[in-house]
Amino acid sequence: MFAVVDESSRRHRVHFSGQLPIIETDLDKWGVWVEQQAADVGRLGIALALRWDESEVLVAPGDAPTGVELVGPSIEVDVGSRIRERVSHKARQVESAPAAWLWVENHGAVDLLSPVASASLPDQLDAYRALLFDAAAATASVQGLTFSSAGRRRWPPVTPEHVVTGVNRAAVHPVPLDRARTTYHLPGVDGPVSSVMWRLVEQDSTWLDVALMKLGSPSVAKLVKTA
Incomplete structure (x- = not known):
């Protein structure tokens, strides 16, 4: 269904x-x-x-x-089981590695069709932690998990939002051109690996402009304005 x-x-x-x-x-x-x-x-x-x-x-x-x-009768089960199984599958793929971090993209924004999408960002963070972390942590080599939306269209751009619950973090921020990305950062422990992975999340909305600047090109906003 x-x-x-x-x-x-x-x-x-x-x-x-x-x-x-x-x-x-x-x-x-x-x-x-x-x-x-x-x-x-x-x-x-x-x-x-x-x-x-x-x-x-x-x-x-x-x-x-x-x-x-x-x-409906199957929405919560379908969404939760599909995402959790995907995380479990990715965790099994890296079970022989000495250390690993999982990054899972939610293409199609599946969760927007479930009640959790209308919850506050802290509540969403807690819900995804409860749903996904054990599936990842069942593999000893996995040090944490990033679960991120593919980026839904939003105009005007969203106001960035950032919440912290213990070692867990979540962020909503705009990305070029008219997208909004929501990311949940679920570490096992708050160590160097977790810090590096969270830095990637923080830089997601600016990396393209930085890359363009290094190439001597204008920012995305300027390119769009002059197109």
Whole structure:
């Protein structure tokens, strides 16, 4: 069920909100119908309310705004298990290494469709720590984990935000051109490796301008303004 929503969102540049149907729904028939409706929304630029049994899902153009929720019997399980399994898989890949740090990208902004997306940044940090850290730490060589969004479109640019909970950190910051990235930094201990990995996060919004400057080129903002 979630895979249909996820793929349709990306394919047609739409977002979903509301209540998913019960788990016993004929998913093949429902999936074909939802895909057709999402295509119409993306093509026409209008929102449609999709009723199925006793549930209703709103499909609207563009990225999901803050606070939008899609709830249903399988959303939390699907999202959490998919991300956790990905972390476990990456951890197993480095189990023979003397030391490792995992960096996992959340392409497609899957979590934007779940209630955790509307929580405060500190609450999101705690939720992802609880969900993901044990999956990474089960491999002794893993010293920590960075879980980062692929960067959702936001205009005007977001105001940078940074929170710290114990050794854990989270940050929201704008990245070129009209994206916002949210990153969760989950170390086992707060040591030199953790510091280096967090520095990468802090520099994410400025590295391109720094690279352009070293090449003698204007900043991204100036290039866009003169284009």
